[in-house]
Amino acid sequence: MTNACFIQLDEYATYEDWYPYARYCLHHHIVPSDVHWQNDNIDDLFCNDSNSQQLTIEQAQNFKPGNSNQIRVNRNFVILARYSCCFLHPDRFAVMYRILWRVVHEDNLLLADITDPDIHLANRWAKAVGRDRHKMKAFVRFKEIKFANEDPHYVAWFEPEHAIVKLTSDFFRDRFYGMDWSILTPYLCVHWVKGTLTFTQGCDKSQAPQEDALEDLWRTYYLNIFNPARLKVKAMCAEMPKKYWHNLPESSLIDPLIKQAERAKQAMIEKKPTDPLLPSKTKFDREKWINSK
Amino acid sequence: MEVIEKLSILADAAKYDASCASSGTQLRDSKGSSSIGSTTGMGICHSYAPDGRCISLLKILLTNLCIYDCVYCVNRHSSNVHRARFTTKEVVDLTISFYKRNYIEGLFLSSGIIQNPNYTMEQLVTVAKSLREDHGFRGYIHLKTIPDADESLIHQAGIYADRLSINIELPSTESLISLAPEKNVKSIRSSMGTLKSHIEESKEEQSSKKVSRITYVKKESKKALTKNAVRKTKRSEKLFAPAGQSTQMIVGADSSNDFKILTTSHQLYKSFGMRRVYYSAFSPIPDASKQLPLTEPPLLREHRIYQADWLMRFYGFQVSELVNTQTQPMLDLDIDPKLNWALRNRDIFPIDINRADREILLRVPGLGPRNVQRILQSRAFHRLSLEDLKRMRLSLKKIKPFISTADYHPASSLIDHENLKAKLVDPKQHQLTLF
Numbered sequence: 001m002t003n004a005c006f007i008q009l010d011e012y013a014t015y016e017d018w019y020p021y022a023r024y025c026l027h028h029h030i031v032p033s034d035v036h037w038q039n040d041n042i043d044d045l046f047c048n049d050s051n052s053q054q055l056t057i058e059q060a061q062n063f064k065p066g067n068s069n070q071i072r073v074n075r076n077f078v079i080l081a082r083y084s085c086c087f088l089h090p091d092r093f094a095v096m097y098r099i100l101w102r103v104v105h106e107d108n109l110l111l112a113d114i115t116d117p118d119i120h121l122a123n124r125w126a127k128a129v130g131r132d133r134h135k136m137k138a139f140v141r142f143k144e145i146k147f148a149n150e151d152p153h154y155v156a157w158f159e160p161e162h163a164i165v166k167l168t169s170d171f172f173r174d175r176f177y178g179m180d181w182s183i184l185t186p187y188l189c190v191h192w193v194k195g196t197l198t199f200t201q202g203c204d205k206s207q208a209p210q211e212d213a214l215e216d217l218w219r220t221y222y223l224n225i226f227n228p229a230r231l232k233v234k235a236m237c238a239e240m241p242k243k244y245w246h247n248l249p250e251s252s253l254i255d256p257l258i259k260q261a262e263r264a265k266q267a268m269i270e271k272k273p274t275d276p277l278l279p280s281k282t283k284f285d286r287e288k289w290i291n292s293k
Numbered sequence: 294m295e296v297i298e299k300l301s302i303l304a305d306a307a308k309y310d311a312s313c314a315s316s317g318t319q320l321r322d323s324k325g326s327s328s329i330g331s332t333t334g335m336g337i338c339h340s341y342a343p344d345g346r347c348i349s350l351l352k353i354l355l356t357n358l359c360i361y362d363c364v365y366c367v368n369r370h371s372s373n374v375h376r377a378r379f380t381t382k383e384v385v386d387l388t389i390s391f392y393k394r395n396y397i398e399g400l401f402l403s404s405g406i407i408q409n410p411n412y413t414m415e416q417l418v419t420v421a422k423s424l425r426e427d428h429g430f431r432g433y434i435h436l437k438t439i440p441d442a443d444e445s446l447i448h449q450a451g452i453y454a455d456r457l458s459i460n461i462e463l464p465s466t467e468s469l470i471s472l473a474p475e476k477n478v479k480s481i482r483s484s485m486g487t488l489k490s491h492i493e494e495s496k497e498e499q500s501s502k503k504v505s506r507i508t509y510v511k512k513e514s515k516k517a518l519t520k521n522a523v524r525k526t527k528r529s530e531k532l533f534a535p536a537g538q539s540t541q542m543i544v545g546a547d548s549s550n551d552f553k554i555l556t557t558s559h560q561l562y563k564s565f566g567m568r569r570v571y572y573s574a575f576s577p578i579p580d581a582s583k584q585l586p587l588t589e590p591p592l593l594r595e596h597r598i599y600q601a602d603w604l605m606r607f608y609g610f611q612v613s614e615l616v617n618t619q620t621q622p623m624l625d626l627d628i629d630p631k632l633n634w635a636l637r638n639r640d641i642f643p644i645d646i647n648r649a650d651r652e653i654l655l656r657v658p659g660l661g662p663r664n665v666q667r668i669l670q671s672r673a674f675h676r677l678s679l680e681d682l683k684r685m686r687l688s689l690k691k692i693k694p695f696i697s698t699a700d701y702h703p704a705s706s707l708i709d710h711e712n713l714k715a716k717l718v719d720p721k722q723h724q725l726t727l728f
């Protein structure tokens with residue numbers, strides 16, 4: 001007789017959803033190989049396995065370990081788990097539970113051993129999530145919706161690779177505290193309206209505004225800050241991968257700019273110098289200026 | 294003139310300043326306020342142009358009119374480029390509108406010199422002041438500092454800005470005299486010294502809690518703040534230019550060699566506590582001067598100088614280990630300066646990954662500070678093998694000739710191999726002028 005169980009989580013579940021289950025299992029001494037984490041809608045054999053009971057969210061949440069039974073876990077584990085649990089891989093919760101188990105029962109310093117396969121994997125996931133999060137902070141583009149007698153609302157459409165919306169919403173709240181905004185994504189939308197953060201289910205791109213009057217100014221800036229004499233397309237693509245381009249208002253300029261760069265550079269090189277039009281007496285006279293002070 | 298037309302002229306005029314950093318300032322956010330803006334440790338690059346440069350700040354000039362006539366500069370007095378001038382309000386509004394759409398981290402404002410240095414500096418300060426006080430803006434501000442402006446103006450600039458910068462422009466005094474006749478090297482250096490002392494004093498004062506309280510709270514909303522928010526603002530008292538100062542040197546507009554450039558940099562870092570020295574390959578500009586015939590910008594040279602700069606700041610290299618006046622005044626363009634050093638100092642290799650100190654590990658081509666840290670951390674658990682290094686995603690091809698591990702002891706003949714350089718240089722690289 002084992003106390004094996006299976007746990008049903010949402011496809012986009014993250015650390016907060018996983019945590020009560022993990023705590024329950026850890027306290028009930030259920031070894032990692034006996035916990036079956038399921039986070040998609042495909043029936044797998046464990047659901048029908050008579051040895052395996054479903055652990056419900058109510059059971060998990062109602063379980064409160066007494067003070068004397070608290071299990072303390074290193075803060076670094078929580079930081080790692082918050083990130084790696086956003087990585088959309090079906091095994092993420094199983095791997096993180098296994099690491100938790102090993103940290104508590106086997107090796108308190110396990111996280112520092114970056115060559116351990118579990119730790120290596122979790123670190124890799126966390127890094128990818130960190131990168132996705134960073135790109136979200138960078139590439140979200142708000143579009144203004146104006147109202148007659150109210151403050152405008154700023155709305156952005158973004159397609160993250162992982163389940164990072166909750167993990168990243170505090171950043172947007174703290175940066176854009178004084179304005180109302182929404183970020184819409186395919187799996188979850190976040191809204192900051194009149195000082196309250198709320199989440200609603202995902203939607204599609206047609207729900208977001210298509211353009212903003214400021215975009216012409218932004219494109220003008222992008223066009224003119226580019227130096228055609230220093231074309232380095234690879235460097236650009238390494239930091240701004242093409243998969244993000246379709247939601248960036250400036251991306252329509254990229255191909256034409258690359259095509260015209262060589263000609264623009266040659267034109268500058270070949271152009272004959274002109275004679276100055278401004279009279280040279282309007283130039284700066286340092287001595288006069290120093291004396292006048 | 295419409296704002297959009299001004300923007301096209303004044304962004305074009307600003308692009309020769311390489312800096313776009315928005316990092317390393319005090320952490321702050323707009324929590325509990327009715328305004329916007331925050332800063333992060335690393336800064337965020339919101340876009341990239343096809344020149345591979347990050348777009349983090351709205352980088353513009355207030356005006357490209359200029360009474361100075363620096364030969365290398367697109368905005369010099371004698372150039373016939375189109376001229377424009379923003380009002381201070383136009384710059385403030387553009388910054389706020391771009392920021393609200395998450396296009397930028399903040400503003401990098403520079404200007405041609407109009408009327409006189411003090412007047413120009415006042416205009417720049419007005420923009421920063423309005424952003425902070427009228428709009429409670431908490432994003433990043435970088436102001437170009439005019440070295441001839443009065444100290445009181447420079448002081449004000451530092452109150453509102455995160456970073457200040459004065460460009461050294463050219464590596465030698467002689468070059469500055471011949472190419473930038475209105476500038477003055479003494480004045481530049483003395484202003485850099487002023488910035489340094491203000492920056493340091495402000496930090497010291499804050500640590501002794503004597504700093505006068507400067508906050509970015511919108512004037513009219515002070516009363517409306519909750520207790521929490523007031524506490525928050527008090528905690529984040531604004532330092533004088535908390536992101537420090539930086540400068541820029543043009544590469545290839547004069548005949549200075551890399552030894553001269555790196556020696557000058559080293560001195561700038563040491564004397565003025567520069568956070569960064571930027572290098573800008575002299576690049577073709579519209580309506581260039583007859584005095585400086587235009588060619589391709591020396592991008593590869595610029596890249597090697599940046600690598601050398603990094604080695605000096607983060608790897609413990611001395612200028613003299615990378616270049617010297619007699620035998621190697623220029624960095625090798627074929628291979629990076631660290632590999633070049635290693636090939637000239639083969640006797641210290643191979644280095645034992647499981648025993649060597651941090652300073653020695655940093656000398657291994659292909660190992661950076663982060664990987665050295667990871668090696669030190671994980672070798673406390675067990676002796677490292679090649680497989681472990683591979684899992685750390687290190688390029689074995691690059692580091693193998695220079696190291697030994699638990700399971701790998703290279704024959705000494707490998708490091709002494711005459712063709713080692715050829716083996717390590719990517720053959721494609723010879724064809725590349727850009728990468």
